[in-house]
Amino acid sequence: SQTIHQWPATLVQPVGSPLSLECTVEGTSNPNLYWYRQAAGRGLQLLFYSVGIGQISSEVPQNLSASRPQDRQFILSSKKLLLSDSGFYLCAWSENSYNQPQHFGDGTRLSIL
C-alpha cells in the first residue's frame, strides 16, 4: 500500500531564516505531488504541484519555492522566512491518471517568531 511521509511535524523558526520541508511517497511511481497551506478559517490553499521530476507549477506568487529532485520526493523551501509564512503545511499525492483522489500527509506546523 502507498504511504506518505512528511517531516518535521512541528518547526519553530526565526524570521529571515531558511526553510526546507520534505515529503516522500512510498508504494507508487510517478505520482502527482502537491504542497498546500492551511490557515485557520481559510481552507486549503494550493501552493505548488508537480506531475513529474523537475516539473513544478506555482499557484500563488510568494516567498516559497518547491523542487522535485526524485520521483517520489517533494521539497518546499524558502531562503528567508516571513511572519506570514506561519501555518500548517500539507503534502499530498495522487495517482497520475484520470481523476484520482489526493492523499495527504500529516502536515508540518510551522511557527515563525
Place this chain on the structure above:
Amino acid sequence: EDQVTQSPEALRLQEGESSSLNCSYTVSGLRGLFWYRQDPGKGPEFLFTLYSAGEEKEKERLKATLTKKESFLHITAPKPEDSATYLCAVRGYGNNRLAFGKGNQVVVIP
C-alpha cells in the same frame, strides 16, 4: 473559478442524533467531488469520490450524495469518534487542482 461553500460551519450533535452537512459548488464541468475527514493536527483523510448527479457512496455511518449543485454528507446515529472537520472539494474540467471548502466542524457529545 471553481468554488465550494460548506454549511454549517460548526455543528454540535448528541450521540445518536443524525444530521447532514452541505457542500454547495460552482464548477465549469464537474469531474469529481471529494469528501475528506480531518482530525485536529492531522492531514485530511480521503472518504469518498462522487462523479455524477444521483451517485451515492456509504462508509459505516457516513453517506454522501450528489446533485448538480450540491453534495450532502449524512451522518447517521453519530458516535463521539465521528467528531472531526469534514472537507469537501471539487475538480472541474481542464483542472488538475482541487478547490476546497472551509469545512464543517462536527462535535458529537456523548
